[in-house]
Amino acid sequence: MSILLNLYRKLLNLPLSLLVKSRSIPTDPITELTLNREQPLIYVLPYTSQSDLLILQQNCRSLNLPDPLEQNVINGVSLPRFVFLNEDRRIFKSKEAKSETVASIHRYLDLHKQDPNLDVQLIPVSVLWGRAPGKEKAPNLRALGACSRIFSILWYGRDNFVRFSQAVSLNEMVANHDVDEKLAHKLARIARMHFAKQRYSAMGPQLPDRQAMFNKLLDSDVLKKAIADEAENKKIPLEKARAEAAKMLDEIAADVKHDSLRVADRLLSWLWNKLYQGINVENSERVRKLALEGHEIVYVPCHRSHMDYLLLSYLLYHQGLVPPHIAAGINLNFFPVGSIFRSWGAFFIRRTFKGNRLYSTIFREYLAELFYRGYSVEYFIEGGRSRTGRLLEPKTGMMSMTIQALQRGLTRPISIVPVYIGYEHVLEVDTYAKELRGAAKEKENAGLVLRVIKKLKNLGQGYVNFGEPIQINHYLNQYFPEWREPSEDGRAKWLNDAVDRIAKEVMVNINKAAAVNAKNLIGSALLASRQRALTREQLIEQVESYMQLFRNVPYSEDMTLPTDSTEAMLEHVLKLPRSGVTAEKDNFGELIRLDRESAVLMTYYRNNIQHLFVLPSLVASVILHLEAVSKDLIVKTVQQIYPFLKAELFLRFNETELRTQIGLILNEFTRQQLVKSESEVFKINPAHLRSLQLHSNGVRELLQRYFISLNILLDRPEISRGELEKESRSIAQRLSVLHGINAPEFFDKALFSTFTSALKVEGYFDSEGKANKAKIEAIEDLISSLISAEIKMTISSAVKSIE
Secondary structure (H helix, E strand, O other): OHHHHHHHHHHHHHHHHHHOOEEEEOOOHHHHOOOOOOOOEEEEEOOOOHHHHHHHHHHHHHOOOOOOOOEEEEOOEEEEOEEEOOOOOOOOOOOOHHHHHHHHHHHHHHHHHHOOOOOOEEEEEEEEEOOOOOEOOOOOOOOOOHHHHHHHHHHHOOOEEEEEOOOEEHHHHHHHOOOOHHHHHHHHHHHHHHHHHHHHHHHOOOEOOHHHHHHHHHOOHHHHHHHHHHHHHHOOOHHHHHHHHHHHHHHHOOOOOHHHHHHHHHHHHHHHHHHOOEEEEEOHHHHHHHHHOOOEEEEEEOOOOOHHHHHHHHHHHHOOOOOOEEEEEHHHOOOOHHHHHHHOOEEEEOOOOOOOHHHHHHHHHHHHHHHHHOOOEEOOOOOOOOOOOOOOOOOOHHHHHHHHHHHOOOOOOEEEEEEEEEEOOOOOHHHHHHHHOOOOOOOOOHHHHHHHHHOOOOOOEEEEEEOOOEEHHHHHHHHOHHHHOOOOOOOOOOHHHHHHHHHHHHHHHHHHOOEOOHHHHHHHHHHHOOOOEEEHHHHHHHHHHHHHHHHHOOOOOOOEOOOOOHHHHHHHHHHOOOOOEEEEEEOOEEEEEEOHHHHHHHHHHHHHOHHHHHHHHHHHHHHHHHOEEEHHHHHHHHHHHHHHHHHHHOOOOOHHHHHHHHHHHHHHHHHOOOEEEEOOEEEEOHHHHHHHHHHHHHHHHHHHHHHHHHHHHHHOOOOOHHHHHHHHHHHHHHHHHHOOOOOHHHHOHHHHHHHHHHHHHOOOEOOOOOEOHHHHHHHHHHHHOOOOHHHHHHHHHHHHHHO
16 A cells, blocks of 8 residues: 555656645744654644645755654654644545554654654644635535645645644643643644634635525614614615615625636735845734634734735735734725725725714724624725825724624624735825925826836835734723623723724734834935935944834834844845935045935835834934933933824834933943943033934934924913914914925824824813913923024924014
8 A cells, every 4th residue: 555655756756846836824833833842743733635735745845844744753664744634535545544643643642752852843734725615605624625626736735835833742732731632632632622623713604605694684673773763764665765875885895716716826926025025024923823713803904005905915825814804994995996896805894984974884884894704804994195204193984883892792703904004116106295395195096007107116125023912802901890791871981992092002003013224214314414424434323223223112012123234234125126226436535315306205214113213313312412411310301202203103102111212212222332431420421413313313303393383382371272273383384495305294184183182182271272381391401401502493483473
């Protein structure tokens, strides 16, 4: 039998090597699964399949893992390196396969009793041929027959995934359980349950019959009442109101087709290879773990570009997970893109629900149905793409609907997964700059898509970092224990507060997962220089200072840093098309410049990571302007300004953490010799004055904006909030022209609105909305000490001229 089996494997290897292109999940299992190469491995496969085994062998060879077809030799005993859990062999049948598997595991367990240093790692491995879940039918967890296997190789050979799962330590099992045949059976049973969960997490629930789902929703009590109310309010027949509701559902609902997803995979693979040098993904194991544990996953990314929709779905598919249903703006529902996106999982949402109760009810019920059926969902909490590169204030409507779906009795836990998405070049960045200067937003259409496609070229690197998940059930249990109790009037009093707090935490966790890259680092250093130019040596020194700061005093554990040297990063940016960064030589050496036209665009990429710089920048600014200052005064000064920075940039530190972080920053500045420290008094180190100045400039424009609003408030304490924001913006525009401030967000109305809201929260307004002049004067004096006299003079003059 073994001779025939070996011959069969050799014959099978040829078509498999030609027809199958397999991908490993994770891409580096040794590192990501922390496998111990010094200890033996056993691969556990769910089905008796020689083709699966040979595909596994090919992957193991490419990943530098032990060959599954070779034996493990332990203390002179040879044992197989793989086992099958079921006994459904098609060609080489063996009714004893199941008992053979249990016997093999039992023999491994016995060896552990004899050798306490032995730790065999049992690794579940799934080989997935295609990812189609089927229509209104539970996923098939049985092995494929011979004909089905041949079809799978031919049809799904390029859609093959080998999924390695977390290893189980047999040493730990032996230490915690009696070694007998029951333990071997238990391990086999646990593995079968694991494979069922793993397959479900990769394929997802069955795709619905779209019309049957519509009928179910339209016949629900909630929608029946909403339709009846619509008919009564508009004085129209009930049938017409129902037809209108059906039309709205058709406008909203996705129409996922698996074959369309396969086409999208091929298309997007070509697109990313054409557009980007690489896509970097971090912390994807968090999502895989949640999926295996049966969580309802809601992906909440930041929104930089229309590419975000495509990129996240593509990456999740290649991580062995189900692409989510995506809430897309109705502006993307145009021919032919709308129907294509719909087949990839997009469902469309209008810009506003205001004044349309029927539409809002239908949308809420559709979203709840997605959760009920077990589909993962993705929505952009900012509501639209950021034109400045910063996170926008969250729009909480979708988050509220998510929590309401849980409140209605959803049995699976819901986990929000914040996602940071970053690019070294955003396709729409030119358009964003025009819109911020007042140009009208161009409506999405097929012509616009074609113009964008013509621009496709090398755009550097892309980054997707999965942030720390928020398990909604746990969060509500901890902070809002009353959430399970029914409210008397049908409206939960805790809901709005819970939604706002969770939304803010999502934004904080997105920022915690920021990706630092070559372009936003080089851009930050050049923009910090008044003339947007530094010598090569100065630039490399400054970027290296940033990198040391981030390594030694990280903003969070989830942030990621480039691994290239500073010199390599600079060369990379110089080669990027349209970066605006150029190298020029003169008699004294080499200058690195950022041209004026590109400076506005570069602020977008700097703003992606500005929140990482702002606290060290403020500390540097305090030392630079006060020259010799005690640690206590530095802490006190930062604490007074920090609430405004936290509100604007979604910073993560609470009061206790803030003081600790300031201390760590001061220690790092001292270690880098940017400052001198004597008895906890910090002074400028003249030898490194330029570097300290560049550090301090990261907060310069924020303080100037705050100073504008505070000056107006002191001049007119009774000014309305709307007028304050309007006049602050006018002065900021004037200041940007007179002093060459390139950042378009410098006069962004939303940022002034955020500042006035923070003033109110911090008690700078009384109960009647009037400015507390004493408090305003105190914070204005403090910020005044950190701003140049020239800027203050321009602002004061502008404030007086308004009167």
